[in-house]
Amino acid sequence: MAWAGKVLRVNLTAGTCTSEPLNMEWAHLYLGSRGLATKYLVEEIDAKVDPLSPENKIIWATGPLTGTMASTGGRYTVVTKGPLTGAIACSNSGGYWGAELKFAGWDMVIFEGRSPMPVYLHIENDTARLLDASALWGLSVWETEPAIQKMHQDPLTRVSCIGRAGENQVLFAAVINDLHRAAGRSGVGAVMGSKNLKAIAVRGTLGVSTVRDPKAFMAATKAAKKVLADNAVTGEGLPKFGTQVLMNVINEMGALPTRNHRDVEFSEASQIGAEAMHEPRKSDGKPNLVTNQACFGCTIACGRISKIDETHFSVKNRPEYWGASGGLEYEAAWALGAANGVGDLEALTYANFLCNEQGMDPISFGATIGAVMELFEMGVIKREEIGFDAPFGSADALVRLAEMTAQGEGFGKMIGLGSKRLCEHYGHPELSMSVKGQEFPAYDSRGIQGMGLTYATSNRGACHLxxxxxxxxxxxxxxxxxxxxxxxxxxxxxxxxxxxxxxxxxxxxxxxxxxxxxxxxxxxxxxxxxxxxxxxxxxxxxxxxxxxxxxxxxxxxxxxxxxxxxxxxxxxxxxxxxxxxxxxxxxxxxxxxxxxxxxxxxxxxxxxxxxxxxx
Structure with a gap:
C-alpha cells in the first residue's frame, strides 16, 4: 500500500527515537497528512495546553500519495497547537522534503517533550538519531541546510528547519524546507524552537511501498495529469505567472485589501504583480523573475525564482542577497506590498527573501506591518519607539522592519507577537485584521463575500487555503x-x-x-x-x-x-x-x-x- 505503515516517535526530553506501526484504522478514517496527524494530536494532548510548553506535541506527516507519481505528490504538513492563535495549527509545504520522508519509510514523525539542548533529528531510512545542534543554533535557514548536508557528506539530504525567527519565538515563525518552501502559517516554527529542535534531516532510498494496483494507478495518474495540462489555470496561468497572476485581477474587482484594509484598490498593484516580475528593469535590463520552479512530482510548476536588482538600496553592497532564490507569490506580494501601500517590487522581494532566510510567515508579518503603519500615522506609535518613520508606502520602513523582526531586535520583537497582540498593546484591537489571532490573506471580504465566512470559520484562524x-x-x-x-x-x-x-x-x-x-x-x-x-x-x-x-x-x-x-x-x-x-x-x-x-x-x-x- 502507498502508506509506509510506520510512525517515528521522538521523545525530546528523553532523547529517544522509537518506531511504531501506523494506526491503520485511523488511516482509513482520516487518510493521512493533515487529517491523520490531527487525529494523533487531538488524541494525545490536552486541548488547553500552552502551545510553547513541553506538553504540546508537533507532528510532520505525509499523505498516501506523497512520494508517488501522482502530480504534486510532494506535500507534507506540520500539525500542532499554534502559538499565534491557540487553535489547531496545520501548515502545508511542498518542495522535496515530504517525498524524502516517505522514501525513508515513514508516514509521520511525532515530537514530544523538550530537549535540554539544541538538537536536530537525522533520519537515514530505518535509522533515526537525535544529534547535537549547538553549532547550528543561531544560523539562518540558508546556513543550516547546507551545513547539515556538509556534516553528513550528502547533498541529497533534505532538511526541514527553522531560522532565527523560530528560535526567538516569533509567533508567526515558519518551518522551511528546500531553502524557500514553507509550512508557513500559525507559528509552527515557534513550537519547533520552543522544543530546542533546529531541524529534521532526511535521506531516504527505499522508495514508496508498492501501490495496491500499479497498472490502475499509472492510468489514473496519467489521466489526472492530462486534466491539469488541459486546464487554463494549471496548464497555462500558474506555470507562466504563478499565483501572482491574481494581483491585477483582484485589484480590478475592488477586493485587494490596501493599507490595512482601509481601501480595496491599490494604485500601484501593476508594479508588484506577475507582469511586473517579467518586465526588464531599467537598471540592468533583466527581469525580477529568473524562472519558474516545480516541487517534487509537480506538473504545474507555479513556484517563482527571482533575483534582486543589485543596485537596489536594500541589497546594495550586500552580495549575499544577489543570488536567485524563492520569489514572490501572490499572498506574500500583497502582504508586503498593498497591505502597506508599498509599490517597490525589489523591496518586496528582499523582504520575502528575509522571511525565507530566517523562517517567517510573510502574510502575518506583512499584515502586522500594515497595522504598525496605521498606528504610526495615527500618532499612537511614535518614531522614538521604532527608531525611524514608518508611514504607509515606505519601502525603507518595510525593509528595516523586516530586518529587525527577522533578527529579533528592537521594535521587531513587538512585531513578532503578531498584529492581534500588538494592536491590543496599543489600545486599538480593532485594527488587527485577523481572525482568532491569525492575519488575513489577500482578499477583501467586502468584495468577495464568501471569503468573509471562510475567514471567520477557518479552524486555524484567517486562511484562504x-x-x-x-x-x-x-x-x-x-x-x-x-x-x-x-x-x-x-x-x-x-x-x-x-x-x-x-x-x-x-x-x-x-x-x-x-x-x-x-x-x-x-x-x-x-x-x-x-x-x-x-x-x-x-x-x-x-x-x-x-x-x-x-x-x-x-x-x-x-x-x-x-x-x-x-x-x-x-x-x-x-x-x-x-x-x-x-x-x-x-x-x-x-x-x-x-x-x-x-x-x-x-x-x-x-x-x-x-x-x-x-x-
Missing part, C-alpha cells in the same frame, strides 16, 4: 457565483472546506483543485490504497476532519464568539470599485452555515453530527 471560494466567486471554478452576494455561500464554503481537507490529507497540492474535483482524486487513491476511497467517502473524510478540528478548538476554549471579522469589514463600506457601499454580510451567513454543518447555535457539534461522522 481552507476554503478558496475565490475559485468560484472570481474564476468560476467549478461554477461561477456572484462575489457580491451572500446567497448560497454557506453551502459553498462547507463544500470547499470539506474537499480541501481531503486534498490536503491525500498528500497533494491544493492548486490541483483548480482543475481536479474529488472525482479526479478518487481513482488515484483507490488504485493506491483501497476501493473504498470513492467520491462519497472522500467527502465524508473531509467533513470528519473539519469537524474534528472544530471540536478540538471548542475544547481549547473557542466559541461562536470567535467566528467573527474585524469591525472594519462589517461596518465600514468599501469606498471604491464594484463593492462600493458594501460591508461583509457575515451575520446573515453564519447561522445558516452552522445549520448546514450540523452544529448548534453556539457553533458546537450536535450529537447527531458526532454519531454520523464517528467522532
Amino acid at each position: 481552507r476554503s478558496y471560494t475565490v475559485a468560484s466567486e472570481v474564476l468560476g471554478i467549478p461554477v461561477k457565483t456572484d462575489p457580491l452576494t451572500t446567497d448560497g455561500k454557506p453551502e459553498l464554503v462547507k463544500a470547499f472546506q470539506d474537499a480541501t481537507a481531503a486534498f490536503d490529507s491525500a498528500g497533494i497540492c491544493i492548486f490541483t483543485s483548480f482543475a481536479w474535483t474529488l472525482a479526479d482524486v478518487a481513482p488515484q487513491l483507490q488504485a493506491a490504497i483501497g476501493e473504498e476511497f470513492d467520491v462519497e467517502n472522500l467527502n465524508l473524510i473531509g467533513e470528519r476532519i473539519w469537524n474534528m478540528e472544530r471540536d478540538f478548538n471548542n475544547r481549547a476554549g473557542f466559541t461562536s464568539k470567535d467566528d467573527k471579522l474585524p469591525p472594519r469589514l462589517v461596518s465600514e463600506p468599501a469606498k471604491t470599485g464594484p463593492a462600493k457601499g458594501l460591508v461583509n454580510g457575515l451575520a446573515r451567513m453564519l447561522p445558516e452555515y452552522y445549520n448546514v454543518r450540523g452544529w448548534d447555535t453556539d457553533g458546537r457539534l450536535t450529537q447527531a453530527t458526532r454519531e454520523r461522522l464517528g467522532l
